[in-house]
Amino acid sequence: MTYSYTQISQYLRCPRQYRYRYLDGWRERDTRAAMIFGRCFETALSSYFCREDSTATLFKEWSQHRDSTLEYRKNDSWDRLYHQGVHLLERFAQDDRVRIEHPKQDLQIQFKRSLPGGCNFVSYVDAIGELDGSRCIIDWKTTTSRYPDEPEGLLSLDPQLACYSWMTGVSDVALIVFVRKQIPEIQYLKTSISDEKRREFGEVAFHAIREIEAGNFQPHSGIRFPQNGCLSCSHLGLCLGSQQLIDSKLIRRPGASDLDWLDQLED
Ligand code: SF4
Numbered sequence: 001m002t003y004s005y006t007q008i009s010q011y012l013r014c015p016r017q018y019r020y021r022y023l024d025g026w027r028e029r030d031t032r033a034a035m036i037f038g039r040c041f042e043t044a045l046s047s048y049f050c051r052e053d054s055t056a057t058l059f060k061e062w063s064q065h066r067d068s069t070l071e072y073r074k075n076d077s078w079d080r081l082y083h084q085g086v087h088l089l090e091r092f093a094q095d096d097r098v099r100i101e102h103p104k105q106d107l108q109i110q111f112k113r114s115l116p117g118g119c120n121f122v123s124y125v126d127a128i129g130e131l132d133g134s135r136c137i138i139d140w141k142t143t144t145s146r147y148p149d150e151p152e153g154l155l156s157l158d159p160q161l162a163c164y165s166w167m168t169g170v171s172d173v174a175l176i177v178f179v180r181k182q183i184p185e186i187q188y189l190k191t192s193i194s195d196e197k198r199r200e201f202g203e204v205a206f207h208a209i210r211e212i213e214a215g216n217f218q219p220h221s222g223i224r225f226p227q228n229g230c231l232s233c234s235h236l237g238l239c240l241g242s243q244q245l246i247d248s249k250l251i252r253r254p255g256a257s258d259l260d261w262l263d264q265l266e267d
Helices: 003-011 015-023 031-048 054-063 078-095 159-168 195-213 234-242 244-250 256-266
Strands: 026-028 109-112 120-131 134-142 171-180 186-192 249-254
Touching: 003 159, 003 195, 015 026, 015 195, 031 054, 031 078, 031 109, 031 134, 054 078, 078 186, 120 159, 120 186, 134 159, 134 186, 159 171, 159 195, 234 244, 244 249
Parallel strands: 134 171
Antiparallel strands: 026 249, 109 120, 120 134, 171 186
């Protein structure tokens, strides 16, 4: 069995949702425009580091979805996302703060770790490079709102960065956030993950894997307004027995658990 950060965080959010998705094969339909655009944008970033025309790459990748029926957020459209993407790529090139010396090796790098009990943990790190001259692990995010950067040190609690640091043994990590808003912005956030945080993440992951392998998939309890995670859960239709919600949100893919680690590429 191979595990990934996405699986562990899904299990911690709601064990029942984990079972629906990874064991029963209920996957969310791939119709979220923002998520698909994020993937196209990351491909364009890769081409930027390979000294290719990144805006042409973005256009080529995103054009493949021009006539698809995608779910856009209010006020979003294919054109609007494209123009925001171009603006962000131009700003990123002007800032010139990130260097990836060997893009063929240092982008989308696979790390694999054997865990006690014979299973593996796999991570795909977006990049290893330099931010403002310091070497670090880099994770790209495209989003519509700024990441909180206060209070100081908040980023060191980010579980995904802790996971990448645990997998690679590298303590310096950076989040480069491409914010798609009226005036696009790029946040360059950097932190250091301590040995203790790495160890803690390892314990959380081992604990979750033990629970998964013991077959514990209770629905998450204690849900209260306004933080009702069920409202944004793509598997809500299964919990409510609503065929209409199931049909609109999910698609069933038997055998999906073999490819769980690929979900890392969606983050
Ligand atoms: S609807 Fe709520 S309880 Fe059901 S799988 Fe989703 S998060 Fe869990």
